[in-house]
Amino acid sequence: MSTTVTPDATMQDTPLVVGGQTFRSRLLVGTGKYRSNAEMLAAITASGAEVVTVAVRRVDLDRSKEEGVLHHLDPKRFFLLANTAGCYTADEAIRYARLAREAGFNEFIKLEVIGDKETLLPDTDGLLAATRTLAREGFQVMAYTNDDLIMALRLEEAGAAAVMPLASPIGSGLGLLNPYSIRTIKRRLRVPVLVDAGVGTASDACVTMEQGVDGILMNTAIAEASHPATMAAAMRHAVAAGRLAYLAGRMPRREVAVPSSPTTGMAG
Amino acid sequence: MSQLRLVVNGDPRSVPAPATVAGLLAHLGLDARMVVVEVNREIIRRPRHQEVTLRDGDTVELVHFVGGG
Numbered sequence: 001m002s003t004t005v006t007p008d009a010t011m012q013d014t015p016l017v018v019g020g021q022t023f024r025s026r027l028l029v030g031t032g033k034y035r036s037n038a039e040m041l042a043a044i045t046a047s048g049a050e051v052v053t054v055a056v057r058r059v060d061l062d063r064s065k066e067e068g069v070l071h072h073l074d075p076k077r078f079f080l081l082a083n084t085a086g087c088y089t090a091d092e093a094i095r096y097a098r099l100a101r102e103a104g105f106n107e108f109i110k111l112e113v114i115g116d117k118e119t120l121l122p123d124t125d126g127l128l129a130a131t132r133t134l135a136r137e138g139f140q141v142m143a144y145t146n147d148d149l150i151m152a153l154r155l156e157e158a159g160a161a162a163v164m165p166l167a168s169p170i171g172s173g174l175g176l177l178n179p180y181s182i183r184t185i186k187r188r189l190r191v192p193v194l195v196d197a198g199v200g201t202a203s204d205a206c207v208t209m210e211q212g213v214d215g216i217l218m219n220t221a222i223a224e225a226s227h228p229a230t231m232a233a234a235m236r237h238a239v240a241a242g243r244l245a246y247l248a249g250r251m252p253r254r255e256v257a258v259p260s261s262p263t264t265g266m267a268g
Numbered sequence: 269m270s271q272l273r274l275v276v277n278g279d280p281r282s283v284p285a286p287a288t289v290a291g292l293l294a295h296l297g298l299d300a301r302m303v304v305v306e307v308n309r310e311i312i313r314r315p316r317h318q319e320v321t322l323r324d325g326d327t328v329e330l331v332h333f334v335g336g337g
Contacts, residue, residue, distance in 0.1 A: 030335075030336060030337030031335040031336060031337075032335040032336040032337045033335070033337070034335065040335065053336055053337055054333040054334065054335065054336055055333065055334050055335065055336025055337075056304075056331050056332075056333060056334075057331060057332070057334045058277045058278070058329065058330065058331055059277065059298065059303055059330045059331060059332050060277075061276065061277060061279075061281075061296060061330070067334065068302055068332040068333060068334060069333050069334050069335050070302060070332070070333055080333065082333065083336055083337070085336050085337065095309075098311060099304050099306065099311065099331050100304075100333075102304045102311050102313065103304055103332070103333060104314075170337070171337075197337075217337075218337075219336075219337030220337065
């Protein structure tokens with residue numbers, strides 16, 4: 001995939017690369033919570049995302065066999081990133097990751113080990129253990145974690161292909177609660193840092209990308225919008241705008257005003 | 269014809285014996301390319317579907333990808 005040319009010809013962005021795989025979009029989207037499959041497909045198309053997340057669940061033997069997401073999403077068109085959502089222990093997450101890999105698409109796993117039902121915050125002990133095991137088994141682990149630098153560093157050391165700190169809790173739409181933490185994690189890690197969870201609207205996505213992170217993964221902000229495809233388009237622009245603003249380098253913050261017009265040459 | 273009593277996705281289910289994994293999927297009308305199979309917690313890879321024979325009392329999990337974040 002070629003690099004994206006920004007308006008300033010001297011400034012070329014590099015593509016997002018995770019685990020040796022190059023992706024054309026820095027926006028990754030989930031496939032859950034849509035009111036219909038048609039709405040999901042329209043939104044994902046409008047988002048411009050290449051990576052779409054999916055969950056592993058039992059086939060419902062008493063219902064239509066058309067319920068699997070692959071009946072609606074062409075795996076040749078999208079990069080399927082399976083998650084371990086709903087897993088509360090390292091062992092359970094490892095089992096789900098192995099099941100997901102067996103589906104035969106890729107070695108990537110969005111690893112979640114949830115520690116608490118109310119907040120869905122990660123169990124970082126379990127996450128670290130599962131990351132270590134799965135990385136050894138050849139998985140490209142994208143680890144969903146807290147906005148905690150030390151844990152992010154440990155996940156990287158454990159072999160994570162990408163670290164995915166939250167902006168705020170899953171499905172909360174509270175936006176980026178701690179820009180400093182996210183910025184620091186990005187500055188200190190060598191592997192890609194993608195913010196996962198918490199973005200509520202386009203401005204949240206833009207501010208998040210302005211911190212310099214490599215990408216954002218979101219689901220609810222698009223799926224629960226009144227018009228998901230429209231919000232997806234807004235997110236696409238917001239992620240691109242935030243990325244460009246980061247690359248452009250923002251002006252310094254000042255406590256006093258500095259005039260934009262000449263202070264000399266005023267008519268007497 | 270004798271029946272195998274299995275637990276499939278948490279529910280008791282009887283299928284005609286003998287049955288392989290491939291046979292079970294066919295019996296349930298499932299496309300093997302869309303399903304991942306675990307028998308007694310062991311993943312049965314697709315190339316082995318024809319050769320793995322189910323036994324009475326086996327616990328089978330059939331999973332696939334659904335929408336998720």
